[in-house]
Amino acid sequence: MTDLALRGATYTLVNDPFLNAAEDCVVYQSDGLILIRDGRISAVGDYAGLKDQLPEGIETRHYPDALLLPGFVDAHIHYPQVEIIGSYGAQLLEWLNKYTFPTEAGFNDPARARKIAEFFIAELLRNGTTSASVFCSSAPLSVDAIFEAAGARNMLILAGKMMMDSRAPANILDTPRTSYDDSKALIERWHKRGRRLYTVTPRFALTSSPQQLELAGALMREHSDVRLQSHISENLAEVARAAELYPARKHYTDIYDHYGLLDERAIYGHGIHLSEEELRRFHETGAKIAHCPTSNFFIGSGLFNIAATKDQARPVAVGLGTDVGGGTSFSMLQTMSEAYKMAQLRGISVTAAQSWYLATLGSAEALGIADRVGKLGAGYAADIIVLDPRATPLLALRADVAETLDELLFALMICADDRAIQATYVAGELVHERDSNA
Ligand code: GUN
Numbered sequence: 001m002t003d004l005a006l007r008g009a010t011y012t013l014v015n016d017p018f019l020n021a022a023e024d025c026v027v028y029q030s031d032g033l034i035l036i037r038d039g040r041i042s043a044v045g046d047y048a049g050l051k052d053q054l055p056e057g058i059e060t061r062h063y064p065d066a067l068l069l070p071g072f073v074d075a076h077i078h079y080p081q082v083e084i085i086g087s088y089g090a091q092l093l094e095w096l097n098k099y100t101f102p103t104e105a106g107f108n109d110p111a112r113a114r115k116i117a118e119f120f121i122a123e124l125l126r127n128g129t130t131s132a133s134v135f136c137s138s139a140p141l142s143v144d145a146i147f148e149a150a151g152a153r154n155m156l157i158l159a160g161k162m163m164m165d166s167r168a169p170a171n172i173l174d175t176p177r178t179s180y181d182d183s184k185a186l187i188e189r190w191h192k193r194g195r196r197l198y199t200v201t202p203r204f205a206l207t208s209s210p211q212q213l214e215l216a217g218a219l220m221r222e223h224s225d226v227r228l229q230s231h232i233s234e235n236l237a238e239v240a241r242a243a244e245l246y247p248a249r250k251h252y253t254d255i256y257d258h259y260g261l262l263d264e265r266a267i268y269g270h271g272i273h274l275s276e277e278e279l280r281r282f283h284e285t286g287a288k289i290a291h292c293p294t295s296n297f298f299i300g301s302g303l304f305n306i307a308a309t310k311d312q313a314r315p316v317a318v319g320l321g322t323d324v325g326g327g328t329s330f331s332m333l334q335t336m337s338e339a340y341k342m343a344q345l346r347g348i349s350v351t352a353a354q355s356w357y358l359a360t361l362g363s364a365e366a367l368g369i370a371d372r373v374g375k376l377g378a379g380y381a382a383d384i385i386v387l388d389p390r391a392t393p394l395l396a397l398r399a400d401v402a403e404t405l406d407e408l409l410f411a412l413m414i415c416a417d418d419r420a421i422q423a424t425y426v427a428g429e430l431v432h433e434r435d436s437n438a
């Protein structure tokens with residue numbers, strides 16, 4: 001791997017600004033320098049202070065008009081749903097039956113899985129997303145396809161085979177035993193191979209039998225460092241159906257809790273309709289939530305309450321997810337914009353620092369990868385984006401009148417999109433450049 005230095009304004013979160021004073025959370029250098037060695041950041045700081053440490057002959061790329069930031073971390077996304085993004089007119093359960101299950105059946109075909117996996121990884125990088133927690137289809141080969149595509153770019157991707165044995169079309173159902181055996185084989189094949197991490201992925205309580213949830217729990221007990229991802233409390237009809245299917249359980253959270261699926265390695269998409277008692281249980285167990293606002297608006301699921309979730313008295317860790325194809329954009333900038341608007345509808349104004357935290361370090365913390373990505377810091381992976389604050393005429397006009405860094409970052413997260421991602425680096429390699437014709 002080539003050693004490299006990047007020079008420009010640097011901005012990174014180092015702490016959670018929902019729980020700490022903003023000044024203890026943000027590190028900004030108007031003229032910063034990032035030294036990269038063997039794919040990792042070896043030093044980061046003020047250019048004037050660091051320039052004497054530049055090794056002889058090292059290439060320095062200077063981005064005088066841009067912001068250098070940690071790559072975005074998407075805490076929840078479905079790669080086999082790319083082609084159904086923007087599908088009309090249905091709420092969650094109908095949307096799953098009408099659009100989602102049929103498109104996921106296509107991933108029984110390895111050629112289709114490879115083609116969409118390649119597209120998906122390229123689209124993440126075009127949007128400045130360098131890590132993501134990815135739901136595959138129920139076909140094990142769909143996991144092979146995404147891990148192969150991610151590995152070709154040396155990306156830290158978490159992914160898992162959807163476990164689903166009930167209440168969906170036969171061509172995408174597994175059984176408790178095959179889902180266990182296939183997941184175990186995939187863990188052995190992929191977990192910690194390069195930067196890849198395996199995530200046990202029961203779709204949600206509605207498509208799993210008790211036996212399958214039991215075996216998902218067994219996988220988690222048998223593999224102490226794999227993660228778990230699923231869905232919870234996204235839609236009121238879903239919540240009611242979960243109660244019908246699991247009548248012995250106190251509430252939706254108690255279903256997953258009962259089967260050993262609620263701990264600090266677990267992240268659940270949505271959590272819009274969780275009760276105080278359920279949020280307390282998330283806090284106690286250390287389980288996390290992936291907030292997916294573009295999806296919640298689009299599918300009409302409801303308004304997630306970020307302030308209640310991050311309540312200082314019993315905070316629950318939250319990451320930000322696009323939830324494509326229920327979500328409507330790969331752009332974490334657009335997703336931050338919609339998260340802000342959703343909070344506004346609840347009477348809360350999330351700050352710029354809080355929003356950038358959710359999209360980077362917050363998601364990394366929620367996925368258990370914050371020891372290696374989500375921040376610009378020595379020892380962290382050189383997963384870095386170059387953001388152009390003047391990417392469009394409107395952004396340029398707005399940037400010119402921004403009086404503070406916070407104002408600029410806020411306007412960017414509200415108004416910018418993939419056009420503002422000038423370059424994306426993964427493990428110190430340039431993997432996307434907006435203005436190149438390559
Ligand atoms: N709940 C269970 N499966 C899904 C899915 O694929 N997308 C969303 N948004 N919610 C789900």
Ligand code: ZN
Pocket residue numbers: 076077078231269323326
């Ligand atoms: Zn989802």
